[in-house]
Amino acid sequence: MTSAPVGTDAAMDVLRKVFGYPAFRGRQREIIDHVVAGGDALVLMPTGGGKSLCYQIPALVRDGVGVVVSPLIALMQDQVDALRTLGVRAGFLNSTQDLSQRRLVERQFVAGELDLLYVAPEGLGVPATQRLLESGRIALFAIDEAHCVSQWGHDFRPDYLGLSMLHERWPDVPRIALTATATTATRAEIASRLQLTEARHFTASFDRPNIQYRIVAKNEPRRQLLELLRTEHSGDAGIVYCLSRASVEKTAEFLTANGITALPYHAGLDAGTRAAHQARFLREDGLVMVATIAFGMGIDKPDVRFVAHLDLPKSVEGYYQETGRAGRDGQPSTAWLAYGLQDVVQQRRLIETSDGDLAFRRNAAAHLDAMLALCETVSCRRGQVLGYFGESAPESCGNCDTCLAPPESWDGTVAAQKLLSTVLRLQRERGQKFGAGQSIDILLGRTTAKVTQFRHEELSVFGIGTELREQEWRGVVRQLLARGLLAVEGDYGTLALTDGSADVLRGTHPVRLRREAERVRAPRQARAR
Numbered sequence: 181m182t183s184a185p186v187g188t189d190a191a192m193d194v195l196r197k198v199f200g201y202p203a204f205r206g207r208q209r210e211i212i213d214h215v216v217a218g219g220d221a222l223v224l225m226p227t228g229g230g231k232s233l234c235y236q237i238p239a240l241v242r243d244g245v246g247v248v249v250s251p252l253i254a255l256m257q258d259q260v261d262a263l264r265t266l267g268v269r270a271g272f273l274n275s276t277q278d279l280s281q282r283r284l285v286e287r288q289f290v291a292g293e294l295d296l297l298y299v300a301p302e303g304l305g306v307p308a309t310q311r312l313l314e315s316g317r318i319a320l321f322a323i324d325e326a327h328c329v330s331q332w333g334h335d336f337r338p339d340y341l342g343l344s345m346l347h348e349r350w351p352d353v354p355r356i357a358l359t360a361t362a363t364t365a366t367r368a369e370i371a372s373r374l375q376l377t378e379a380r381h382f383t384a385s386f387d388r389p390n391i392q393y394r395i396v397a398k399n400e401p402r403r404q405l406l407e408l409l410r411t412e413h414s415g416d417a418g419i420v421y422c423l424s425r426a427s428v429e430k431t432a433e434f435l436t437a438n439g440i441t442a443l444p445y446h447a448g449l450d451a452g453t454r455a456a457h458q459a460r461f462l463r464e465d466g467l468v469m470v471a472t473i474a475f476g477m478g479i480d481k482p483d484v485r486f487v488a489h490l491d492l493p494k495s496v497e498g499y500y501q502e503t504g505r506a507g508r509d510g511q512p513s514t515a516w517l518a519y520g521l522q523d524v525v526q527q528r529r530l531i532e533t534s535d536g537d538l539a540f541r542r543n544a545a546a547h548l549d550a551m552l553a554l555c556e557t558v559s560c561r562r563g564q565v566l567g568y569f570g571e572s573a574p575e576s577c578g579n580c581d582t583c584l585a586p587p588e589s590w591d592g593t594v595a596a597q598k599l600l601s602t603v604l605r606l607q608r609e610r611g612q613k614f615g616a617g618q619s620i621d622i623l624l625g626r627t628t629a630k631v632t633q634f635r636h637e638e639l640s641v642f643g644i645g646t647e648l649r650e651q652e653w654r655g656v657v658r659q660l661l662a663r664g665l666l667a668v669e670g671d672y673g674t675l676a677l678t679d680g681s682a683d684v685l686r687g688t689h690p691v692r693l694r695r696e697a698e699r700v701r702a703p704r705q706a707r708a709r
């Protein structure tokens with residue numbers, strides 16, 4: 181079907197003449213050839229890998245219009261403008277247009293005056309749009325952000341489920357689905373839901389070698405963030421992710437008060453403010469965007485130097501996708517995450533109290549467990565992330581915190597037993613359940629009002645844990661929770677034993693714990709004699 185005469189290389193011509201690049205990157209060439217020849221493709225490539233050319237070039241080489249399905253309505257205008265400056269005839273159809281703008285694009289499409297047409301997934305479900313598409317000639321369908329079809333993913337868009345009709349109505353038009361997030365399971369789900377069972381899979385390495393992964397224990401998150409920005413990223417553009425709108429606002433105010441240009445972004449702000457903040461982030465240098473995960477999908481800003489998480493992401497996919505917004509230009513960048521006991525308690529509680537059914541909660545818990553394992557690992561973070569995506573990696577990458585400063589581990593078996601006995605005794609002897617704070621107060625032998633009120637100073641475990649400081653005990657609780665050797669329950673995040681706890685208490689399950697970074701830096705004991 182390709183109209184290129186023998187002896188010329190149409191794809192290479194377009195790459196050079198239209199886009200101005202000398203060579204293809206990675207597997208672009210293979211993918212483009214496959215789609216130009218009429219094949220279906222499922223492309224997995226990390227953010228910044230160069231997915232757009234994989235459908236833009238075939239759309240230009242093949243007869244007809246390339247129809248691009250994208251959920252990123254807010255970016256369509258920018259994408260189309262960028263293509264037009266290169267001389268590509270591009271247009272879009274979405275709900276932001278008025279009728280006359282829409283009619284113009286429709287006329288251009290029917291007249292064959294477009295190379296690329298961007299449409300929103302909800303638009304494709306409308307019969308009028310389908311009739312329109314049937315009245316023109318289509319070169320290919322590109323389905324961008326294809327993981328939105330996955331019901332288990334955090335970007336699920338119900339309209340994506342309807343996209344399987346593309347295959348039924350246009351069986352001869354090649355389809356290329358693209359995403360930057362996909363484990364083996366998501367990949368299979370995309371292929372089956374979009375009826376891409378015949379599609380060839382193209383998987384690029386997910387490694388982002390210029391991103392330095394660091395995960396630290398959360399003490400005073402905003403102060404820790406400020407220190408990171410001042411010491412390593414002064415004047416740099418970056419994104420700070422927070423879980424809640426309130427904490428987005430507070431963090432943005434805090435940074436501003438400390439002389440850093442920071443703007444908030446979350447779904448509670450009106451559309452105008454969001455658009456204005458996003459535009460400033462894209463255009464100005466050195467701006468810090470403090471945001472919920474509502475921000476960032478499809479944002480193509482090459483020089484984001486850091487992505488900081490003040491709260492724990494719900495999954496490794498989410499973490500990878502969010503941190504992947506750093507360093508698209510290939511320059512050294514930082515992915516920094518502060519994570520603490522409260523994160524584990526909060527996330528487990530969110531799952532437990534969610535409206536989802538059992539399957540949903542199990543799935544969410546499995547995702548969280550993988551994220552926790554990444555936080556607590558004593559081996560290479562990059563290796564762990566890549567392994568999660570089914571990719572093998574060298575033992576040490578040399579560019580993550582665990583490779584740069586291998587964490588010490590210590591035999592935490594006795595500490596774990598003390599903590600678990602406290603939980604056990606409260607439950608057995610008193611029929612009570614408490615959160616981490618009370619258990620730690622008991623271990624440290626603190627006679628707080630709450631200890632006195634419940635006569636916890638009479639427990640045999642009272643004061644048996646003074647060899648560790650509060651911060652260290654919190655680390656023990658967190659790591660046991662992360663490994664399922666301890667559980668949190670209910671609205672108050674009370675501690676409870678698990679099946680695994682019994683083995684620790686019996687002494688048949690030794691527990692090695694990761695030493696908290698703070699203590700590594702301050703070897704105080706050496707001085708006190």
Ligand code: ADP
Binds near residue numbers: 201203225227232
């Ligand atoms: P993705 O959609 O995978 O995140 P993009 O398609 O936006 O990535 O490409 C990321 C950047 O790399 C863009 O600035 C793009 O122009 C550039 N790029 C893509 N392919 C090439 C290439 N073959 N040579 C040079 N630059 C490229």
Ligand code: ZN
Binds near residue numbers: 563576578579
């Ligand atoms: Zn590493």
